[in-house]
Amino acid sequence: MLLKDIRDYQILFLGLFLVLGIGTRDWTLRPELIGVAIATSLATQWIFSWVTGKQEVTNLRSALITSLGLSLLLRADHWTTMAIAAAMAIASKFIFQVGDKHFFNPANFGIISALILTPDAWVSPGQWGEEWWYGLLFVGTGGMILQRVGRWDTTAAFLGAYSLLEAIRNLWLGWTWDVYWHRLMSGSLLLFALFMITDPRSIPNSRIGRVVWAICIAGLTFILRNYFFVSTAVFWALFALAPLTILIDVLWLAPKFAWQERETDVETLQCNVSQH
Numbered sequence: 001m002l003l004k005d006i007r008d009y010q011i012l013f014l015g016l017f018l019v020l021g022i023g024t025r026d027w028t029l030r031p032e033l034i035g036v037a038i039a040t041s042l043a044t045q046w047i048f049s050w051v052t053g054k055q056e057v058t059n060l061r062s063a064l065i066t067s068l069g070l071s072l073l074l075r076a077d078h079w080t081t082m083a084i085a086a087a088m089a090i091a092s093k094f095i096f097q098v099g100d101k102h103f104f105n106p107a108n109f110g111i112i113s114a115l116i117l118t119p120d121a122w123v124s125p126g127q128w129g130e131e132w133w134y135g136l137l138f139v140g141t142g143g144m145i146l147q148r149v150g151r152w153d154t155t156a157a158f159l160g161a162y163s164l165l166e167a168i169r170n171l172w173l174g175w176t177w178d179v180y181w182h183r184l185m186s187g188s189l190l191l192f193a194l195f196m197i198t199d200p201r202s203i204p205n206s207r208i209g210r211v212v213w214a215i216c217i218a219g220l221t222f223i224l225r226n227y228f229f230v231s232t233a234v235f236w237a238l239f240a241l242a243p244l245t246i247l248i249d250v251l252w253l254a255p256k257f258a259w260q261e262r263e264t265d266v267e268t269l270q271c272n273v274s275q276h
Contacts (some may be wrong), residue, residue: 007061010176012191013141014068014195020137021072034071036079040086041067048094060181062106062201063090069196071193073188073235077120085114085121101256102204105199105238112239115232123232125188142194149257151198157211161218168228192234204245206254213248217241 034160038045066089066138076082089110093102096109114121146152163184170180197203197214204210224233 005061006145007065007160009148010065010195011061011068011142011143013073013145014065016137016141017191018068018072029071029075031084033076033079034067037067037070037083037086039088040083041070044090046089048091052094059069060140062093066090066106066110072191073107073123074111074114075122075124076114076118078118080113081118084117085110088113088117098246099249099256101249102202104242105196105202108196108235108238108242111235123235125186125234126229135185138187138190138194142198143225146194146198149200149211150196151200151203153207154198154203154210154214155193157214158197158218162213162221165218165222169222189234192238197238200257202242202245204248204252204254205256206248206252209245209248209252209254213241213244216244229273 003126041063042060046058046169070082070085070089074082074085089106092109093106093156094105096102096104111121111123129187135209142155143152146155166180166183170177197217204213217234220237221233224230224236230236
């Protein structure tokens with residue numbers, strides 16, 4: 001039986017990645033920090049929903065997704081750091097809004113907040129290594145979600161632009177192509193491209209807007225990584241260019257994404273299949 005809400009698949013897959021990472025990659029990840037991230041995210045979502053009167057109080061899926069994303073990417077020595085990251089992540093959805101739409105990716109905002117506000121937070125972009133089967137798993141699961149959400153264009157534009165820039169640099173420097181593939185075969189890069197940059201509630205509404213926006217993020221990521229040697233370039237690039245969504249939505253008008261509509265689409269598809 002198919003799950004009705006697309007976010008249920010996200011929760012399932014992110015939870016699977018977390019278990020897989022702990023079991024196969026020997027992560028130094030303490031279970032209590034995962035618990036802190038989940039509890040803080042859910043509590044913050046409930047508090048802000050109650051204070052603002054938002055209907056999201058009855059649906060905590062997005063908060064759970066954010067907490068799993070933080071657990072996958074962020075590392076900390078103290079539980080207070082993870083609590084700050086989770087609280088800031090969820091709060092950003094309610095504070096930074098234009099036209100009832102938040103423009104910061106919650107997990108990304110939480111990561112950057114922890115890096116800025118605390119002394120013991122860090123992100124390990126190479127934590128997944130370069131084994132090919134991780135890439136296949138991420139592409140397969142992420143592709144299933146993106147096909148249903150309809151945001152493949154964002155991932156394709158980001159990866160296409162970033163890969164092209166890295167290829168040009170590789171040719172310019174005269175490096176062998178194994179160096180090029182080494183820079184691209186990163187599990188964290190794929191997770192970012194498939195699960196973070198494609199958040200339908202915080203990215204531009206129009207297809208052309210999403211493509212332009214993703215290419216800009218790819219360009220800034222390339223600059224930060226290769227000329228300023230920032231290992232966490234993708235996260236800083238997304239954070240810096242997130243407000244650009246506001247301008248893009250004004251330039252290219254399109255309907256705003258709503259999870260309820262997608263849930264209805266899934267239910268309609270199921271009914272059609274059962275009738276045939």
